[in-house]
Amino acid sequence: AQSVTQLGSHVSVSEGALVLLRCNYSSSVPPYLFWYVQYPNQGLQLLLKYTSAATLVKGINGFEAEFKKSETSFHLTKPSAHMSDAAEYFCAVSDPGGFKTIFGAGTRLFVKA
Amino acid sequence: NAGVTQTPKFRVLKTGQSMTLLCAQDMNHEYMYWYRQDPGMGLRLIHYSVGEGTTAKGEVPDGYNVSRLKKQNFLLGLESAAPSQTSVYFCASSTESGTTGYTFGSGTRLTVV
Numbered sequence: 001a002q003s004v005t006q007l008g009s010h011v012s013v014s015e016g017a018l019v020l021l022r023c024n025y026s027s028s029v030p031p032y033l034f035w036y037v038q039y040p041n042q043g044l045q046l047l048l049k050y051t052s053a054a055t056l057v058k059g060i061n062g063f064e065a066e067f068k069k070s071e072t073s074f075h076l077t078k079p080s081a082h083m084s085d086a087a088e089y090f091c092a093v094s095d096p097g098g099f100k101t102i103f104g105a106g107t108r109l110f111v112k113a
Numbered sequence: 114n115a116g117v118t119q120t121p122k123f124r125v126l127k128t129g130q131s132m133t134l135l136c137a138q139d140m141n142h143e144y145m146y147w148y149r150q151d152p153g154m155g156l157r158l159i160h161y162s163v164g165e166g167t168t169a170k171g172e173v174p175d176g177y178n179v180s181r182l183k184k185q186n187f188l189l190g191l192e193s194a195a196p197s198q199t200s201v202y203f204c205a206s207s208t209e210s211g212t213t214g215y216t217f218g219s220g221t222r223l224t225v226v
Contacts, residue, residue: 009153032211032212034214034215036214036215036217041219041220042219042220043117043203043205043217043218043219043220044156044203044205044215044217045217046213046214046215046216049212049213049214051212090155090156094211095211096211100158100161100171101211101215103148103155103156104155105153105154105155106155
C-alpha cells in the first residue's frame with residue numbers, strides 16, 4: 001500500500017528565506033510523485049511532478065523538488081520565499097499508471113515580512 | 114477557460130435533506146474523482162470513475178452515491194445529509210496515464226445543520 005507523510009503541518013519562513021517542505025513516501029513500486037498548492041478558497045493546483053525521468057524536477061513559481069529513492073523522499077524547495085507563496089502544500093503519490101492518488105495531510109506555509 | 118467546473122460553490126442543508134453536486138470537465142479526461150477535504154485530514158477519496166458509465170468506491174463512500182452518465186460529467190449525491198458530511202468537496206479529473214496529475218475544481222463548501 002502506498003502512503004505519504006508530510007513533516008510539519010505548519011512552516012513559517014521570512015520573506016527571502018529558503019523554503020523547505022518535507023515529504024516522505026512509501027510505495028512497493030516506483031512511484032509517481034506530485035506537489036500541489038492550494039490558495040485560500042481555491043482548488044488544488046499542480047506545482048510539479050516526478051514520473052521517473054529526471055530526479056530533480058522544476059515546477060511553477062520557482063519551486064523544485066528532488067526525488068531521492070534511498071531516502072524515500074520528495075522534498076519541495078524554493079531558494080527565496082515570497083509573500084505570495086503563502087498557501088497550503090500537498091504532497092501526493094500514485095503508482096505508475098495508477099489512477100488513485102494518495103495525498104498527504106498538507107503543510108501550511110506562512111511567509112513573514 | 115478549460116478545466117473542471119463545480120456547482121454549486123456553497124450550500125447549507127438541513128439534516129436529512131438531499132442534494133446533488135455537479136462536476137463538469139471539458140478536457141476529455143477519462144478519469145474523474147470526488148474528494149472531501151477536512152481540516153488536518155488532507156483529501157479523502159469518496160468515489161471515482163474510470164470512464165463513462167463506471168463508478169467505484171473510494172476510501173470514504175458511505176452516505177454518498179455517484180453517477181457518470183456522460184464522460185464530461187460526474188455527479189455526487191447525498192441522499193440524507195448528516196452533520197458529519199459538512200466539508201469542502203472537490204472534484205478532479207485526470208488522463209489514463211496518471212502522468213499529468215489531477216486537475217481540480219474550485220470546490221463546494223457544504224454545511225449540514
